[in-house]
Amino acid sequence: MTLLTLFTTPKPFTDPHIARIQRNALRSWQALGTEVEILLIGDEVGMAEVARELGIRHISEVARNAYGTPLIPALFEQARRNSTSPLLAYINADIILTPSFVEGAQLVSQKMPRFLMVGQRWDLDVQEDLLFGLGWEAELRQRVQERGRRHPPRGSDYFIFPRDCFRNLPPLAVGRAGWDNWMIYYARRQGWPVVDASSFIFIVHQNHDYRHLPGGQPHYRLPETDENVRLGGGRRTIFNLIDATHVLTMDGLRRAPLSWLKFWREVEIFPLIYLRSRALGWLAFALFHPRKAYYEAYAWLATVTRPWRKRAPKNG
Incomplete structure (x- = not known):
């Protein structure tokens, strides 16, 4: 049995840049080894072909809202039904993961029965296909140090949690602002530790524009963002990484300063x-x-x- 099931719902693979960075991300997940399995959920254009190309499990069915956007509870439930891993992780499909992702999940799960792990990312311009052979992580870290930028701690691009957490969720839309902040709020409200793993887990977001969204607008300007905020209980439920109860660093897991x-x-x-x-x-x-x-x-x-x-x- 694998430790961790990574699941996501990619954007359509129609735009060449989006297609490239999503393939880069998925290959980095595969490079994590046998501790993880990967699920692609949805039926966006090109998803089935990429799943076959990379040898990744594909689940086409997912409930959507009136705008055609997949819903968070449907994605989470599909991940639960189609996996046996004790831990689940939703990740945005343009995020490059490194081995620290699995290591961090292992450390926290050994100490806490229920939790939510979140963290900051590094932003980087990537215009080419990446290779994940020997020494790839060191090369990526060097590139990020030279050209990358730390993203502000306003939300998170990944959510690691035990499979029994986050059931019966409101119909929040994925890829629209508000739902990631609500996840932190909900975990705090349930009394679960929220672990900010920014100092331990190294992830990279590959920069892109918003051509794939209606009108080319950023996700936080779309009506679905307002709906997410409403469904989540209003603007007071917009939590950030400052609301974490714990931090995971190279020195271990401890209470947030x-x-x-x-x-x-x-x-x-x-x-x-x-x-x-x-x-x-x-x-x-x-x-x-x-x-x-x-x-x-x-x-x-x-x-x-x-x-x-x-x-x-x-x-x-």
């Missing part, structure tokens, strides 16, 4: 996480971020009163 920023963030989210009150969570947010709260409240009020203003009779 308690800086002033971390301390006050924990105070802010206490009503939402431990008291499970959205109302108190919003009040805490307003206390810590009065300017942002004012503009959010103003925008909400404008949305609520818009239908009434349209119906109101004009004077004269």
Whole structure:
């Protein structure tokens, strides 16, 4: 039995650059060896052919929303049904993994029965097919050191968790903003440790544009992002890596350092996480971020009163 099942739903393989970087990513996953198995889920153009080409298992059926975007609960359930690994990992299909990914999963799973592992990535321009022979990781690290850039800690491109976690999820859309942040929130709300493995797990995101999305717009500007936020419980559930409870470093697994920023963030989210009150969570947010709260409240009020203003009779 493998330790870890990696699953993803790639973009269509129609754009030459997208096709190249997704193949690069999948080959890097295969280079991790027998500890992992890989599942491609969905029926996007070219996916079945690439799965056959690389010898990767392909599952075509997945539930989608009205826009045709695969849904997170359907992806997670397909991964559970079609694997026996004790650990599952959803990964974005343009991410190059290194052996530290498996090593980190092993270390944390030996110490915690339930958890969520997340982490930052490095961004790198890749325009060619990569080779994963002897010494490939050292070459990649050198290239990233010279030309790469650390991505801000706003979300995560991978999620490692025991197979029994994250059941009965809301119908969040994959590849749209909000769902990755919600995963961190949900784990904290369940009382599971959230492990920031940024200092241990080395992953690389291959840069690309947004031509594959409607209108070429970034995912965070699409209507599905607003729907993700709504389904997840609103903007207060947008958690980031600062909300991790633990960190995994080369020195081992330990509690996240308690800086002033971390301390006050924990105070802010206490009503939402431990008291499970959205109302108190919003009040805490307003206390810590009065300017942002004012503009959010103003925008909400404008949305609520818009239908009434349209119906109101004009004077004269």
